Amino acid sequence: MSMSLVTVDLNDQPPARAAAQEQGRGSPLAAPLLRIWRRRYLFATVFVVTLGLAVTALKMIAPQYVATGSVIVAEAEPGAHNASMAWIQKIGDPADIESQILVIRSPRLLRLAIDRGLVAPVLAECRYAASGGKPDSISEKKDAACATLAADRNALVEYLQKRYTVISSGRSRIITIGYRSPLPEVAQTMTNALIEAFLDDQREAQASSRKAASDWLHTEISQLDASIREDETRIQTFRRRKGLLKGSNAPISAERLTSISQQLATAEAAKADAAARLGEIESRGARGAETAPAVLSSPTIVSLKQQLSGVAAQLANQGTSLGANHPAIRALTTERASLRERIDQEIRNVAQGLRKSYDASSALARSLRAQLETAKTEAAAAMDDEASIEGMVRNAEIKRTRYADLVKRAGELETERRILTGSTRLVSLAELPQEPFSPKPVPFLAGGLVLAGVLAAAAALLRDVTDQRVRNPGPLMAGTGAPVFAQLPSLEPPGFIGRLADRRRELDLPAALERARTDPVMQTVLRNLHAHLVLAGGGASRLVLVTSAKPREGKSFTAFALAAVGAASGRRVLVIECDLRRPNFDASLGLGRGPGLVGVLRGEVGPAEAVIPTGRYDVIPAGTPTSDSTDLLMSTRMAEFLRWTRRYDLVLLDSPPTGLLMDAAMLARHVDGVLCCARYGRSQLSDIVEAVTNLRQAGGTVLGIAMTMVRSGRQPTYDVLQLPQPHTGRAA
Numbered sequence: 001m002s003m004s005l006v007t008v009d010l011n012d013q014p015p016a017r018a019a020a021q022e023q024g025r026g027s028p029l030a031a032p033l034l035r036i037w038r039r040r041y042l043f044a045t046v047f048v049v050t051l052g053l054a055v056t057a058l059k060m061i062a063p064q065y066v067a068t069g070s071v072i073v074a075e076a077e078p079g080a081h082n083a084s085m086a087w088i089q090k091i092g093d094p095a096d097i098e099s100q101i102l103v104i105r106s107p108r109l110l111r112l113a114i115d116r117g118l119v120a121p122v123l124a125e126c127r128y129a130a131s132g133g134k135p136d137s138i139s140e141k142k143d144a145a146c147a148t149l150a151a152d153r154n155a156l157v158e159y160l161q162k163r164y165t166v167i168s169s170g171r172s173r174i175i176t177i178g179y180r181s182p183l184p185e186v187a188q189t190m191t192n193a194l195i196e197a198f199l200d201d202q203r204e205a206q207a208s209s210r211k212a213a214s215d216w217l218h219t220e221i222s223q224l225d226a227s228i229r230e231d232e233t234r235i236q237t238f239r240r241r242k243g244l245l246k247g248s249n250a251p252i253s254a255e256r257l258t259s260i261s262q263q264l265a266t267a268e269a270a271k272a273d274a275a276a277r278l279g280e281i282e283s284r285g286a287r288g289a290e291t292a293p294a295v296l297s298s299p300t301i302v303s304l305k306q307q308l309s310g311v312a313a314q315l316a317n318q319g320t321s322l323g324a325n326h327p328a329i330r331a332l333t334t335e336r337a338s339l340r341e342r343i344d345q346e347i348r349n350v351a352q353g354l355r356k357s358y359d360a361s362s363a364l365a366r367s368l369r370a371q372l373e374t375a376k377t378e379a380a381a382a383m384d385d386e387a388s389i390e391g392m393v394r395n396a397e398i399k400r401t402r403y404a405d406l407v408k409r410a411g412e413l414e415t416e417r418r419i420l421t422g423s424t425r426l427v428s429l430a431e432l433p434q435e436p437f438s439p440k441p442v443p444f445l446a447g448g449l450v451l452a453g454v455l456a457a458a459a460a461l462l463r464d465v466t467d468q469r470v471r472n473p474g475p476l477m478a479g480t481g482a483p484v485f486a487q488l489p490s491l492e493p494p495g496f497i498g499r500l501a502d503r504r505r506e507l508d509l510p511a512a513l514e515r516a517r518t519d520p521v522m523q524t525v526l527r528n529l530h531a532h533l534v535l536a537g538g539g540a541s542r543l544v545l546v547t548s549a550k551p552r553e554g555k556s557f558t559a560f561a562l563a564a565v566g567a568a569s570g571r572r573v574l575v576i577e578c579d580l581r582r583p584n585f586d587a588s589l590g591l592g593r594g595p596g597l598v599g600v601l602r603g604e605v606g607p608a609e610a611v612i613p614t615g616r617y618d619v620i621p622a623g624t625p626t627s628d629s630t631d632l633l634m635s636t637r638m639a640e641f642l643r644w645t646r647r648y649d650l651v652l653l654d655s656p657p658t659g660l661l662m663d664a665a666m667l668a669r670h671v672d673g674v675l676c677c678a679r680y681g682r683s684q685l686s687d688i689v690e691a692v693t694n695l696r697q698a699g700g701t702v703l704g705i706a707m708t709m710v711r712s713g714r715q716p717t718y719d720v721l722q723l724p725q726p727h728t729g730r731a732a
Contacts, residue, residue, distance in 0.1 A: 032461060038471075038681070039460035047456035054448025062133060063436035067187035068178040069195045070169070070427040073100045097168050100424070101175060104166045104198050107157045113190075113197040114157070119150050121186045122159065129182055164194065174427060184433045191430035202424045210413050217410040224403045231396040238389050254382070257375040264368035271361030278354040281347065301346045308339040468685045470678045476705060479685055480692040482676070485704035486529035488558065489522055490680070490711060491515045509556060509588040516561050526565045529706055533562070533650070536673055536703050543642060543671040545578075545700070547655040547664040549687035553679035554708030556584070559652040563617040571649035573617035578655040578667060580629035583622030585654075589614075596623020600641055601632040607644045618648070629656070633666045642670050658691040668700025675703055680710040 036043055073096070103109060124135070126146035131138035138146075149156045165178040177198075179190040277293065315332045322329050438444075470476055473484035491512050507515065516522045533544055546559040559575055566573040577585045580598055585591055591612050595605040597620055610620045632638065645651045653671060655664040668674050674695050678688050692702050 035464040036457055036460045039463050042463055043456040043460040046459045047452045050452035050455050051448055058439055058444050061439050062182050064180050064182055064438045065184040065187045065433040066178050066180050066437035067191040067430035067433050068176055069191050069430040070174050070176045071424050072174050072427050073424045101166050109197055109201060110157045110160050112201060113193045116193045118190060118193055121189050122149055125181050125183055125186045188430045188432045199424060199426060214410055214413045217406050221406050224399050228396055228399045231392055235389055235392055254379055257379045260368055260372045260375045264365060264372055267361050267364040267368050271358055271365055274354050274358035274361055278351060278358055281351045298346060298350055301343055304339055304343045311336045311339060469681055470683045470685055471681055475685055479689040482692055482702045483704045485532040485706055486525045487707040487710040488525050490709040512557050513560055526561050530562055530565045532704060543651045545653045545655055545667050545671045545674045548657050548677040549659045549683060549691035550657050553677050553683055555677040556654050558677050558706055558708060559654045563652055566650045567616040573650045574645055574648040575617060576620045576653045577622040578653050580622050580626050583625055585621035591621055596621040598623035598626055601635060601637045607641055630662055633663050639670060658694055659687055665694055665698035668695045668698050673701045673703035676705045677708050678705055679708050
């Protein structure tokens with residue numbers, strides 16, 4: 001199947017590679033990564049050096065051990081079930097935690113820790129660190145520097161402050177105390193010494209406050225005891241002086257008044273009772289008195305009345321059978337009269353007894369009333385005396401109550417002082433560290449890798465930003481005001497390494513020209529460049545000066561490559577080597593030693609005799625090197641020689657760099673135009689601008705700029721695209 005060939009503008013239909021490049025350029029990381037890739041050698045160098053330094057430091061840095069212990073602060077007061085509001089507010093207060101950290105790091109507490117015998121461990125640590133782990137081989141100067149720590153307490157405190165770490169654990173009330181040392185035993189000893197010093201200091205501070213409070217309480221108790229004793233003595237003296245003696249339940253005067261009142265009441269009751277009984281007897285008469293309660297209560301009268309009743313009964317029984325004069329009857333009558341008389345006599349005796357009781361009760365009541373008045377007077381006086389000492393008694397009671405409270409509080413303080421552990425509690429003492437805290441190989445190397453990457457990237461980016469070497473045609477055209485005619489691709493050496501290398505191994509001129517003839521991209525770019533030069537000449541013979549700002553920027557290659565393209569298009573091309581000081585055409589192209597341009601300008605040979613045909617184009621080498629190249633190029637023979645070269649369609653003059661000699665400036669005024677070469681990634685923009693400015697000031701016309709050795713894939717192309725043969729349909 002045959003293929004038809006058509007030309008396709010790749011701007012209208014970009015290939016996949018171009019699309020991928022455009023997509024990569026749009027990525028935010030594309031530009032920095034591209035800059036780093038351009039400086040990959042610098043990146044790799046800085047990366048390897050930094051990583052090597054990190055590995056070396058890992059091997060040389062002495063391991064450091066860190067021993068840590070922790071305490072918890074602002075716990076509840078010991079023995080206090082209901083803590084004060086001030087203490088509750090202090091628990092967990094960040095300001096209180098920070099103040100405790102400052103106390104731990106204070107020089108005062110460090111001195112307390114030093115007093116626990118830390119001088120010897122510090123000296124051992126200092127000598128170990130100063131001698132690199134060999135204390136026996138320490139120098140006298142370093143040993144003297146370590147010895148100053150033992151002599152100067154302030155220097156020792158400063159030394160320890162740099163190695164102790166005191167931090168709070170997050171938002172908790174735990175404070176972590178650590179010490180860093182190359183000796184694990186020293187790290188443990190120093191950490192525990194500071195923790196114990198802090199705990200003892202806390203206990204001592206609180207114990208001292210409680211001891212001061214206890215001493216004050218005992219002083220107050222002693223004063224109150226003496227005052228209470230004085231008050232009691234004064235009260236007892238006053239009572240004795242006033243006769244205010246105490247009874248079983250009340251003062252004697254009150255008890256006496258109560259007793260007299262009770263006796264008076266009893267006497268009055270007895271008087272009233274006697275008067276009532278006596279009145280009943282007297283009011284009933286002689287016969288009615290027998291029925292009086294006082295008479296009936298007499299056992300004698302009851303007995304007599306019973307006898308009288310018996311006699312009366314006998315008289316009644318015997319009176320019916322016996323006569324009145326019967327002796328028995330008379331005897332009974334006489335006995336009855338005797339019993340009646342005895343009853344009357346007993347009634348009179350009862351009445352007389354009641355009279356005596358009444359009189360006695362009346363006398364007793366009168367006496368008791370007198371005594372009651374006296375007792376009332378005495379009780380009133382005693383009450384006045386008691387009222388006068390009531391204040392002293394109340395004061396004494398208040399003092400006794402306060403005395404009891406102070407004795408109780410003093411006992412509580414003494415108990416707290418004996419069991420005191422302080423508001424700070426030990427969480428854990430430092431254990432002997434088994435693994436070094438630093439440097440840790442994995443994090444250290446990881447940090448080294450990150451640091452190496454960052455430094456290498458920074459160095460590459462900084463170098464690329466500060467680098468003004470030519471890489472894009474935009475800045476070049478903006479700085480020089482001249483168009484960029486072409487971007488000649490770099491001819492890469494064969495092999496994978498050659499394609500990756502930035503600073504590629506440069507091919508010699510014959511090899512580069514040979515590769516250029518077979519490189520399709522190079523041929524396309526050279527044809528475009530040749531077309532620009534032809535169009536600039538309007539079809540007439542053209543003398544073009546090919547130069548550059550610095551050496552080794554591809555001007556000789558560009559001249560010969562253009563000559564090959566021009567010759568291939570049917571033009572007669574002449575290449576002239578105008579670098580009379582360092583000619584290289586003879587050695588590079590194997591043209592052989594001839595008179596060259598120097599011989600022509602010195603008049604030794606004619607122009608035609610200096611021409612060396614190569615089969616496709618003609619070459620005039622420089623000839624014998626000379627130091628008076630500028631004078632020769634300024635001579636009239638040079639002008640006549642250039643007029644002779646007009647017989648060629650295209651004359652390419654390979655001149656020395658403009659930044660080193662004035663030769664190119666001298667030639668610029670005699671040619672039709674100047675093609676300035678700028679090497680991609682090597683030529684400085686400032687050098688190109690200066691070269692173009694100097695050429696223009698010399699009277700030359702800068703046609704354009706050719707960028708040489710441009711990285712592959714950066715040249716705009718317009719290639720031939722193969723299309724399939726159109727299908728032809730059969731007739732129905």
